Amino acid sequence: MQRTNHKNNREEGFEPVESTAELLVLEPIGYPLSSILDDYPEIEDAGVFEFYAREQWNGHIARKGEYLFDGRMYPDFAYRIKEVKPPGSVIGMETSIIVHEDSVTTPAVEFHSNVSFEDIIGQNTAKKKCKLIEKYLEQPEKFGKWAPRNVLFFGPSGTGKTMLAKALANKANVPIIPVKATQMIGEYVGEGARQIHQLYDRAEDMAPCIIFIDELDAIALDRRHQELRGDVAEIVNALLTEMDGIVExxxxxxxxxTNRTNTLDPAVRSRFEEEIEFLLPDEEERFRILEMNISTFPLPVKDVDVKKIATMTKGLSGRDLVEKVLKTALHQAIIEDNEEVTGKHFEESVGKLFQKNGALMDNRMYS
Structure with a gap:
């Protein structure tokens, strides 16, 4: 990261910039290094902040995308320059300085999911347990302290965890905010925690609603592994604060x-009142998944023993069946300029898959 500095630019041979910036728009980023101040220091008085900002950055050349570091109010806190008018001008005592605290990209909201429980084959136990969440979302005021606020979906990848969350939102007729945990990891200490709090602020405005955090282990990493990820501690603390309901x-x-419960921070895992397991499909469920998706092929299917394919694909998830078996078979038929997909295409796609990955276990390893 580079501090913009008028004097340094002169010394390095750049042409001096004569014009003074009329407007400077800043985006709060966070601390480059660990600090006792984990969260973003909120500006209570914009006028005071603007005065000190002008004073400490007076004479600095402001260029969009570069960084300014606070040296007085919150030492070493970083701001990114979002906009400067005119471009490449110098910060002066007359420059208007604005901080946009909500500039962080927020996850998209699905107000009306088009996924239903009928679209999910199998996972009957998980569906039954979700009935409680559905009732809570329909009448949250009735539950009080007994509300199912935090629920963990766990099991192998591709078994329908995301689909069931969306189906639940559809059934309860509430919005869902789906977010991958990796999106919440910031470049600076403090940024990830702030994004989590903003996520819950947004959800509160739309309540009742669901926050669905996929790949939870990416941020809720066991503290034994936190030295591998610089900002995990402050993200976990922010998440725990929200899950604990300190702010109602x-x-x-x-x-x-998650499909890796063994890597979750025990403190985070303990906050989930309910854990719902997702299982790999059995043979009958694999048959139904294959049959349902084959019916949507853009080419006709001929001489295919779907029961045989279901038997051959033991250990595969629903997503594996669609993405690695059916799609491979269909694409191969198209490449060969065939007008139909045959049993040979399906059997070859299964054979290649098992040859590539080795023998698949009945249950993929997760705990």
Missing amino acids: RDGICTIGA
Whole structure:
């Protein structure tokens, strides 16, 4: 990162910039190094901040995308320059300085999911347990302290965790905010925690609603592994604060999803009142998944023993069946300029898959 500095630019041979910036728009980023101040220091008096900002950055050349570091109010806190008018001008005592605290990209909200429980084959136990969440979202005021606020979906990849969360939102007729945990990891200490708090602020405005955090282990990493990730500690603390309900946010259900429960921070895992397991499909369920998806092929299917394919694909998830078996078979038929997909295409796609990955276990390893 580079500090913009008028004097340094002169010394390095750049042409001096004569014009003074009329407007400077800053985006709060965070601390480059660990600090006791984990969260973003909120500006209570914009006028005071602007005065000190002008004074300490007076004479600095402001260029969009570069960084300014606070040296007085919150030492070493970083701001990114979002906009400067005119471009490449110098910060002066007359420059208007604005901080946009909400400039962080927020996850998209699905107000009306088009996924239903009928679209999910199998996972009957998980569906039954989700009935409680559905009732809570329909009438959150009735639950009080007994609300199912935090629920963990766990199981092998591709078994329908995301689909069930969306189906639940559809059934309860509430919005869902789906977010991958990796999106919450910031470049600076403090940024990830702030994004989590903003996520819950947004959910509170739309409550009742679901926050669905996929790949939860990416941020809720066991503290034994935190030295591998610089900002995990402050992200975990922010998440725990929200899950504990220290700030009461009625009508929000946090659903975390992972296929690696053994890597979760025990403190985070303990906050989930309910854990719902997702299983790999059995032979009958694999048959139904294959049959349902084959019916949507853009080419006709001939001489295919779907029962045989279901038997051959033991250990595969629903997503594996669609993405690695059916799609491979269909694409191969198209490459060969065939007008139909045959049993040979399906059997070859299964054979290649098992040859590439080795023998698949009945249950993929997760705990």
